[in-house]
Every structure is written in C-alpha cells, then in structure tokens.
Amino acid sequence: MGQDTITEARRALMNMIFGSMASQVVSACVRLGVADPLGEAELCTPEVASTCGTPVGTTRRLLRAATALGLAVDRGGDRFALTPMGAMLRSGGEGSPHTFARVFTDPVMVRPWHRLDEAVIGDRTTFEDEFGVPFFDHLKTAPDLAAAFNAAMSQGTHLAAAALPEAYDFGRFGAVMDVGGGDGTLRATGVASRCAVRTGDFFTSFPGGVDAILLKSVLHDWDDERATTILGHCRQALPDHGRLLVVEPVLPEAVADALSPVVYLSDLNMPVNVGGRERTRAEFETLLSGNGFTVDDVIPLPPSGFCLIEATCS
Numbered sequence: 605m606g607q608d609t610i611t612e613a614r615r616a617l618m619n620m621i622f623g624s625m626a627s628q629v630v631s632a633c634v635r636l637g638v639a640d641p642l643g644e645a646e647l648c649t650p651e652v653a654s655t656c657g658t659p660v661g662t663t664r665r666l667l668r669a670a671t672a673l674g675l676a677v678d679r680g681g682d683r684f685a686l687t688p689m690g691a692m693l694r695s696g697g698e699g700s701p702h703t704f705a706r707v708f709t710d711p712v713m714v715r716p717w718h719r720l721d722e723a724v725i726g727d728r729t730t731f732e733d734e735f736g737v738p739f740f741d742h743l744k745t746a747p748d749l750a751a752a753f754n755a756a757m758s759q760g761t762h763l764a765a766a767a768l769p770e771a772y773d774f775g776r777f778g779a780v781m782d783v784g785g786g787d788g789t790l791r792a793t794g795v796a797s798r799c800a801v802r803t804g805d806f807f808t809s810f811p812g813g814v815d816a817i818l819l820k821s822v823l824h825d826w827d828d829e830r831a832t833t834i835l836g837h838c839r840q841a842l843p844d845h846g847r848l849l850v851v852e853p854v855l856p857e858a859v860a861d862a863l864s865p866v867v868y869l870s871d872l873n874m875p876v877n878v879g880g881r882e883r884t885r886a887e888f889e890t891l892l893s894g895n896g897f898t899v900d901d902v903i904p905l906p907p908s909g910f911c912l913i914e915a916t917c918s
C-alpha cells in the first residue's frame with residue numbers, strides 16, 4: 605500500500621471516528637438556531653452570537669467546525685455564510701432535514717447507539733435497556749419528542765408524498781386507508797378534506813371497507829413476527845381484489861449498489877432504537893407472500909429514497 609493510500613485511509617477513518625462529534629455540530633447548530641440568522645446573508649460571529657444568545661468565542665468555534673464540515677463558508681474577517689447544505693438546517697423549510705436533524709441527534713435517540721455492539725448481540729433494543737420501555741411507548745410519555753419525531757417523519761414523507769401521485773394511479777380506488785399515518789403528511793397533498801381519522805392499535809385490529817391499504821414506514825419498525833400481525837390485519841381488512849401499498853426504502857441486493865450508507869445506518873437504527881429492520885425486495889416478497897399477498901411491482905419514488913411496493917391479495 606502506497607503512502608498516499610495510507611494517508612487517505614487514515615483521513616477517512618478519522619472522519620468516521622469523529623463522526624458522532626460531527627453530527628453533534630449539526631445538532632448544536634439546530635438547537636441553538638445558528639442557521640436561522642445566517643439565512644441568505646453573510647454575518648459576522650458577534651451578530652450570530654447575539655441572535656442566538658451565545659458567547660462569541662464558542663460561537664466562532666462552532667461556526668469554524670460547521671465550516672470545516674461543509675455547512676458554512678468562511679468569507680474572511682470573521683464573517684460566515686451558509687452553504688446549500690447548511691441552509692437546510694434553517695427551521696421551517698417544508699421537507700427540509702431540519703427537524704430530522706433535531707430528532708436523530710437527540711440524546712434519547714443517540715444514547716442507545718452507544719451500545720450498538722449489544723444491539724448486534726442481543727435480542728431486544730438497547731433503547732429498551734436504556735429507557736425501560738419500547739420506543740413508541742416512550743414517545744407517549746414524551747410529547748415534545750413525539751411532536752418532533754412526527755415532524756421529522758413528515759419532513760421525510762413530503763418527498764415521497766410529492767412523488768406518489770405521479771408514480772401510481774390512486775384514482776382506481778374508492779377508499780384508501782393509511783395505517784400508522786403519523787401526522788397525516790401523506791394525505792396533506794390535496795385529499796385531507798376527503799379523509800376520516802381513526803385512532804387505534806394496529807396490533808389489535810383496524811377497520812375494513814377500503815380497497816387499498818397504505819403502510820408507509822410502518823413495517824420497517826417491526827421484526828417479521830410483529831410485521832406478520834400487522835399484515836394479517838391488513839389482509840382481513842381488504843377484499844380479495846384489494847391492494848396493499850407499502851412505501852419504504854428497499855435495500856439493494858448488494859451493498860455496492862447502495863446510493864447512500866444512510867439506508868444501512870437506518871437499518872441498524874432499528875435494532876438499536878425501534879426493533880425492526882429495513883428489507884430487500886426478496887425479503888419483502890417472502891414476508892408478504894407468507895401473509896396472503898403477492899408483490900406485483902416495486903416502483904422507485906425518486907428523489908425520496910423510498911419505493912412503492914404494490915401487492916395484491918393472493
């Protein structure tokens with residue numbers, strides 16, 4: 605191995621070793637609202653510090669780290685501006701990763717990651733070890749985090765919601781049920797006025813009378829056994845001509861084909877925090893065929909990173 609290769613490998617490894625600190629720089633920028641005053645403008649450190657109510661010295665160091673990480677540019681003379689990536693950390697942008705950053709760098713989500721090795725070995729989430737209850741039960745007692753989690757899901761869902769009507773003809777159905785619909789973002793694209801909202805536990809049962817069931821980012825929260833219970837209720841609720849529409853990331857068969865490591869980190873976030881798993885097309889086919897469905901099509905929904913898996917009742 606040449607010296608250049610060794611130097612490059614070491615640099616890449618150090619970036620990974622310090623990666624959790626990099627993500628906390630993102631977290632601090634979001635929590636302190638650093639990106640908001642910068643906006644489209646170029647500001648000096650005391651101006652940012654004054655708006656955020658933070659000391660000038662440490663604010664400068666935060667801005668320098670953010671700059672080194674590509675979130676901002678140093679314009680000289682203690683003046684900084686946001687890059688397009690940094691601008692995504694401003695609050696309020698529909699579909700922007702701002703709230704996603706807030707939730708996925710939250711200590712509640714990050715603490716169980718410090719025990720990833722145990723999650724790899726063990727058979728229950730390290731979240732449960734840390735907090736004593738499963739993730740979604742914890743959310744019931746943490747309204748602020750629950751609101752932020754729903755908002756984060758919503759930000760991730762906006763792109764899929766925008767792509768869905770183009771990718772798939774929903775007009776063929778009389779009624780569609782969005783199970784585990786979070787804050788309803790998927791329905792916010794023009795059909796909210798025709799919706800009824802019901803609360804319930806999808807492990808118990810859910811209502812019928814629909815032609816299609818939509819499950820977005822639900823199955824991946826659960827292992828095959830729990831997913832089987834949800835799918836069993838879906839099958840009972842659907843008529844024989846019904847359709848199951850699953851919107852989730854679909855893992856490529858080979859890691860080399862992956863577009864981003866995020867999909868694999870999300871897959872590991874499941875045994876750490878939630879308990880489920882991301883799945884390949886073959887794994888979806890096996891799971892669905894064991895529960896009364898046949899996968900007919902897998903339709904990518906760019907640029908969302910999600911696919912629409914269409915299944916008919918078998």
Ligand SMILES: C[S@@+](CC[C@H](N)C(=O)[O-])C[C@H]1O[C@@H](n2cnc3c(N)ncnc32)[C@H](O)[C@@H]1O
Nearest residue numbers: 740757758761784785786804805806807820821
């Ligand atoms: C990852 S979120 C997905 C939300 C939404 N479908 C989206 O993609 O934006 C999973 C959803 O499942 C809901 N959920 C979790 N456990 C549930 C249960 N036992 N019964 C009904 N919904 C549940 C959560 O409240 C949350 O809204």
